[in-house]
Amino acid sequence: MKKxxxxxxxxxxxxxxxxxxxxxxxxxxxxxVFERGHHTSYSACGMPYYIAGQIESSDNLITRKPEExxxxxxxxxxxxHEVLKIDRENKRVQVHHLENGEKFWESYDTLxxxxxxxxxxxxxxxxxxxxxxxLSTLQTGIEVFDFIEPNKPEHAVIVGGGYIGxxxxxxxxxxxxxxTLIDMAPQVMTTLDRDMxxxxxxxxxxxxxxxLPEESLVSFEESExxxxxxxxxxxxxxxxxxxxxxxxxxxxxxxxxxxxxxxVRNAIRVDKKLQSSDPAxxxxxxxxESFHIVRQDPTWIALGTVANKxxxxxxxxxxxxxxxxxxxxxxxxTKFKDLEIARTGLSEKECLEEGLEYESATxxxxxxxxxxPGSSKITxxxxxxxxxxxxxxxxxxxxEGSGKRIDTIATAITAGxxxxxxxxxxxxxxxxxxxxxDPVQICARRLV
Amino acid sequence: MKKxxxxxxxxxxxxxxxxxxxxxxxxxxxxxVFERGHHTSYSACGMPYYIAGQIESSDNLITRKPEExxxxxxxxxxxxHEVLKIDRENKRVQVHHLENGEKFWESYDTLxxxxxxxxxxxxxxxxxxxxxxxLSTLQTGIEVFDFIEPNKPEHAVIVGGGYIGxxxxxxxxxxxxxxTLIDMAPQVMTTLDRDMxxxxxxxxxxxxxxxLPEESLVSFEESExxxxxxxxxxxxxxxxxxxxxxxxxxxxxxxxxxxxxxxVRNAIRVDKKLQSSDPAxxxxxxxxESFHIVRQDPTWIALGTVANKxxxxxxxxxxxxxxxxxxxxxxxxTKFKDLEIARTGLSEKECLEEGLEYESATxxxxxxxxxxPGSSKITxxxxxxxxxxxxxxxxxxxxEGSGKRIDTIATAITAGxxxxxxxxxxxxxxxxxxxxxDPVQICARRLV
Numbered sequence: 020m021k022k023x024x025x026x027x028x029x030x031x032x033x034x035x036x037x038x039x040x041x042x043x044x045x046x047x048x049x050x051x052v053f054e055r056g057h058h059t060s061y062s063a064c065g066m067p068y069y070i071a072g073q074i075e076s077s078d079n080l081i082t083r084k085p086e087e088x089x090x091x092x093x094x095x096x097x098x099x100h101e102v103l104k105i106d107r108e109n110k111r112v113q114v115h116h117l118e119n120g121e122k123f124w125e126s127y128d129t130l131x132x133x134x135x136x137x138x139x140x141x142x143x144x145x146x147x148x149x150x151x152x153x154l155s156t157l158q159t160g161i162e163v164f165d166f167i168e169p170n171k172p173e174h175a176v177i178v179g180g181g182y183i184g185x186x187x188x189x190x191x192x193x194x195x196x197x198x199t200l201i202d203m204a205p206q207v208m209t210t211l212d213r214d215m216x217x218x219x220x221x222x223x224x225x226x227x228x229x230x231l232p233e234e235s236l237v238s239f240e241e242s243e244x245x246x247x248x249x250x251x252x253x254x255x256x257x258x259x260x261x262x263x264x265x266x267x268x269x270x271x272x273x274x275x276x277x278x279x280x281x282x283v284r285n286a287i288r289v290d291k292k293l294q295s296s297d298p299a300x301x302x303x304x305x306x307x308e309s310f311h312i313v314r315q316d317p318t319w320i321a322l323g324t325v326a327n328k329x330x331x332x333x334x335x336x337x338x339x340x341x342x343x344x345x346x347x348x349x350x351x352x353t354k355f356k357d358l359e360i361a362r363t364g365l366s367e368k369e370c371l372e373e374g375l376e377y378e379s380a381t382x383x384x385x386x387x388x389x390x391x392p393g394s395s396k397i398t399x400x401x402x403x404x405x406x407x408x409x410x411x412x413x414x415x416x417x418x419e420g421s422g423k424r425i426d427t428i429a430t431a432i433t434a435g436x437x438x439x440x441x442x443x444x445x446x447x448x449x450x451x452x453x454x455x456x457d458p459v460q461i462c463a464r465r466l467v
Numbered sequence: 468m469k470k471x472x473x474x475x476x477x478x479x480x481x482x483x484x485x486x487x488x489x490x491x492x493x494x495x496x497x498x499x500v501f502e503r504g505h506h507t508s509y510s511a512c513g514m515p516y517y518i519a520g521q522i523e524s525s526d527n528l529i530t531r532k533p534e535e536x537x538x539x540x541x542x543x544x545x546x547x548h549e550v551l552k553i554d555r556e557n558k559r560v561q562v563h564h565l566e567n568g569e570k571f572w573e574s575y576d577t578l579x580x581x582x583x584x585x586x587x588x589x590x591x592x593x594x595x596x597x598x599x600x601x602l603s604t605l606q607t608g609i610e611v612f613d614f615i616e617p618n619k620p621e622h623a624v625i626v627g628g629g630y631i632g633x634x635x636x637x638x639x640x641x642x643x644x645x646x647t648l649i650d651m652a653p654q655v656m657t658t659l660d661r662d663m664x665x666x667x668x669x670x671x672x673x674x675x676x677x678x679l680p681e682e683s684l685v686s687f688e689e690s691e692x693x694x695x696x697x698x699x700x701x702x703x704x705x706x707x708x709x710x711x712x713x714x715x716x717x718x719x720x721x722x723x724x725x726x727x728x729x730x731v732r733n734a735i736r737v738d739k740k741l742q743s744s745d746p747a748x749x750x751x752x753x754x755x756e757s758f759h760i761v762r763q764d765p766t767w768i769a770l771g772t773v774a775n776k777x778x779x780x781x782x783x784x785x786x787x788x789x790x791x792x793x794x795x796x797x798x799x800x801t802k803f804k805d806l807e808i809a810r811t812g813l814s815e816k817e818c819l820e821e822g823l824e825y826e827s828a829t830x831x832x833x834x835x836x837x838x839x840p841g842s843s844k845i846t847x848x849x850x851x852x853x854x855x856x857x858x859x860x861x862x863x864x865x866x867e868g869s870g871k872r873i874d875t876i877a878t879a880i881t882a883g884x885x886x887x888x889x890x891x892x893x894x895x896x897x898x899x900x901x902x903x904x905d906p907v908q909i910c911a912r913r914l915v
Contacts, residue, residue: 079838324896352895390527427874434882446874447800448772
């Protein structure tokens, strides 16, 4: 059993899951969590819906507050404390108390780095103008909300058509703004293939978003410190609110400076136990690598589900247990208004990058029996490895009831099922829920 | 390649799927289908919703009409033709043309029996009164609908709390009747365990259905040929409409008289190729056995999904191909109003019957993130085999978005996954779709 003092850097999903797991195993272990922000354990994924005005209070997004961790679990959580340095030789971290300016050293026996990821902010002209936001911590979500109330922006420009981009497009439409979305890629949602992404941008346009693909951000113009327009390589767009959805990067600087090995896209290299290149240091969540169960190599995926699983596994190993987190297959889901979007495994694009021989099929079906009220369109794409016909990827775009069907595909991929295996699955059917052959199976039949 | 003339007895899901599959493989093969009813390829599962008035026309429930099969696929479908006898020695069937009374013999090279199942109608006093209906063929559904319009029944009694029973309870509430449901069992939905079924009956009562468990049907009273009350072992219930949902039995009399082997609950015994004890005769759909992939023995499950899969597999084998249908795990889904109900694998009750050592866990969670609008209650129950911790059963009761989660469990069961494997699954999460740990995983965590 590993003992001694545990320090956790970062008090969100991965860090607090790990700390809680350690506490459940050992009631007396000293656990200190340093969080540079204002909040612990919140749902960053809920921010677009808060900004849209669909959630009453930002407090609702907080799963557990620092004082609850302190009182209920005896975990010494200190918010507004930024770790500046990891001194591996002396097993201690240097901490900056952001409220009173104090700096001090705190020693550890084991350390967990759970510093998360940050939105990419390009260093271009006007980037520091008021009205330009990236979304990362809960605090940034609150700032966007608090900006909208008094300033009543009318022209929003979203840079980047990924998850944040399309969720914020929905949110800002909801707030009655004119919304323009630019992306340097020829499609939105680059984690899906272009054919499937086309269904999404088509629907976004129908619903009033001005979607501009293959258009790059050049700079911002401002007046009296506030953004007034977005300059692209093609035109100038009026803007009094800008959301940067240009992707995120792992917060791995601390680890790098401490000499820890970095991996894919500079995420902290960890093994399946979440242990870094220093045996006394673990890393978990958005700052750390994962293992991709289809590609069978390290990958980096910054998602809440992964962070939570990392946290639990790291917590078990930090408590002297021994567990391996087998990895991820890149499952993700989102929606734009009532259009549900989901993906798992490898896309065609990724197969090509890997040099993998594959075959794909795409079908259009219905979410319910065709005659049942509310039956809507669903498009399913599946990808099999060419020879063994194992399912290696899936993408779904469709209306109510479509998205969560990705879980069946993710489970089938994890189990190594072939297209025929999926056709044979005993999936549920009743008219309010599905056609008699589930759309996933209709698609799999094309690949047998 | 098997050649020669194919006769199919029964023109619904299994029969027509098989006939279509054979036609796609062989454009010239002679295929004759005898169907004693009025319709082919219809959705029997849609009848409660038609009766509820939610579907415009009964025609919408028909996937394909006899004339379409004749014209588009050159399949000689003859409705209102009842097969009276199978003469295996001379490879011929005796057919009764129900419209003109003619009887004739028709020879076959291969025969497919797809005669379906019929609702159980106990032979008790008053059973033949007007206003008492079982639901089997589309025609019976139309008869119920056509009875309601002119007679405007006010007091409906449903006998049996299975799928038909609870779907009809919803339908008749929708038609503004007072609805009483009696069941001789101590619970509704006996394919689920009593704890989960309790959630269903509780909700049914809340919504105005008078649910009376442990109450047996004794007889019916009538006036001028029409039912007036249902007599139970406990009381007399006013009734001007009665729905019998007392289960179904396989239509295997023809097969039995022809000396074919019968199996579980008198369903026609077939192997995984759907071949009966006579190599020239196949059986598929509700009249035939299936293989249970958890229990690893023959079972009988009368459901549309199974019938369709049987039909395709039988069709392949009847075309000279060779395919085995691996079997079912007993997945089923339904709803009562907005309460979704699903099950797969073995229930606790079935585990006890099998003498299987098991452990179960039941959790209550939310369909979406707790703070997201529309987040509702979901209850998930999982059952693992005691030693290897493999998932062998699952049950779900909850509101919108609950039911289809059963597919993840069915897929996990089929793949032989353990509770830990399910916890590790990369399932999809975003606030509008799920808590960060899917409820299925929250439940699996209890069984690791």
